[in-house]
Amino acid sequence: MTSVNRNGDLPGTYRVTEGSRVPFKDALASWVPIAHQELISTAKRYHAVITYMELSELVQEKSGIRTRVLLTNWIGKLLEEVAVRAKAKGEPPLTSLCVHQDGTIGPGYARAPRSVVDSPGEDIEYYAAEHRLLCYREYAVDLPEDGGRPALTKAETRRRARKAAQQPIMQPVCPNCSTVLPATGRCDYCG
Incomplete structure (x- = not known):
């Protein structure tokens, strides 16, 4: 049965195949493992990052569940769940690889659950760059022999x-x- 409202529009979060409503918590549960894997894939390329928009499109496309909710109202919840998952698995802070369209991590990253004990300090962008290096050292297939260096995104540089x-x-x-x-x-x- 399709859950279409009176205007004939799709519900806020829905399954693409039949347009049926999907509770947001269920959508999130489907998106988290996909986002987690996409961030690991991103970490395989030294100095690679992925934007919030790119990650949101990937999780929606691969899960077959889409949302009409504004990206800014849900991507943080998704990344928080991924951060908790990564921390529980003893992985580096994968969410440091996800940036805004302008190449910045943004101030919200200071509140993200961390798998390492540290504090953001004055420069949140460099802080995220240090965390990205931890991810590259764990997963990158093209890491320099010297172990690499933390780097701001190209746009931020x-x-x-x-x-x-x-x-x-x-x-x-x-x-x-x-x-x-x-x-x-x-x-x-x-x-």
Whole structure:
């Protein structure tokens, strides 16, 4: 029996084959193992990441269960369940491999269950990069011989480079006359 509302629209979360309603908790239960496996597959390629949108499409496509709920309202729940599963299996923090379209991990990652004991510190993006390296060291088939290095996503690296280039270079000035000091550090006017 198809659970279609009065407008003829599909329910919020539904089975693609017959359009029947699927309770969200059941959909989540189907999506978690798929997402877990997709994140492991991502970790097999050194410095690879997957976006929230890509992961959401993969789990919905492979499970045959789709949702019309906004991505921002459910992807966090999915990743939290994957993080709990990875932690229970003693795996590295796989959810560090899932990023926004702009290449950032976002502040929510600081609250993710971790399989390692650490704290996010000041830079959540670098924190996630360190966790991604743990994943690559566990699963990557193309890991460099030196064990690799934590790396920000390409998009985040470009963003930081642009931001650094836009920062004005502060030159030292003479405390007496406010003239920019030469390379010697001694004011040509005040001595």
